[in-house]
Amino acid sequence: MEQEKKARTIEEEEIKQAESGDEAEAQEEVIEEAEAELVDEDTEEADQVKELEVKVEELNQRLIRNQADYDNFRRRTRKEKEADAKYRAQSLAEKLIPALDNFERAMMVQVDSEDGKSLLQGMEMVYRQMKEALESEGIAAIETVGTPFDPHYHQAVAQAATDEYDSNVVVEEMQKGYMLKDRVIRPAMVKVNA
């Protein structure tokens, strides 16, 4: 009994000693663990912050790009709208031009009768009114006779050789040409002095 007790005491003492001897070490371990945890947590949250900062930067860049796209689209759209508005009459004008050609040709007939002359006068009035309507939308005939030949406006279909005009000057209009504002919708067919 006594021995047993002693033994136990020794054991306990040993344990105690061991514990007390290990105490500093054990505490150190706890601190190390706490530090490791601290570092782990730090690393984890630092990673999260970094990740979020990258995300914010990415979103900012996308916003900037989107805004630039939007601005470009708006600018392009405005220009297209302006061009559309400017030349809106083109399609109808192009279709009316052959009728105008015939109108002019029909008025060239020689009339001697009173009713014929009266009808011709009425038609000349209608023609002028039509021309004014077209002009108010920016459609006008291209100048020809007496102006220097310009391939942007004139299509040379014949050549002349006359002293009446300078060289390279339009001497005759074979078919009227038309502009819509600054755009040629049909060049004039002309005879040019050599």
Add this chain to the structure above:
Amino acid sequence: MEQEKKARTIEEEEIKQAESGDEAEAQEEVIEEAEAELVDEDTEEADQVKELEVKVEELNQRLIRNQADYDNFRRRTRKEKEADAKYRAQSLAEKLIPALDNFERAMMVQVDSEDGKSLLQGMEMVYRQMKEALESEGIAAIETVGTPFDPHYHQAVAQAATDEYDSNVVVEEMQKGYMLKDRVIRPAMVKVNA
């Protein structure tokens, strides 16, 4: 850096406390301090994470809004472009209509002479060609005589009382009306049966 510094501080604290001899207590204090610091740092970084998360959410919302604005603008623009294209001939057509009225009036004269008849024939041809050009752009005369009066297309300027037509039917056209596709560009002036 911050972590290193902290680790060093903890170490220094350890050495100091160990020297003072009150080891266990000192170590406990160090642990508590380290824990407190850990919590502080945690709070700081957690705040940063939260702040960044709010920022990300905000940027995402802005992106969604911008995209929606852009989409709306594109949709509206496309519709406007379609409408502009559809009715592009309107302005010129409106200006030509009074000339067409006069054209028709001029052709109503009685001609008996040969040259007059020939001129009239030529003009009728020009008129048909013009009408076709207008029709190919969607401009057409509104139906009148014999059709029920419709205030969307007809402007009643006189009333008739005849057994020839049903009640509320157009009996006479006083001035032609015109449509551009589905749009009335000038209502027809008509006489309606009572």
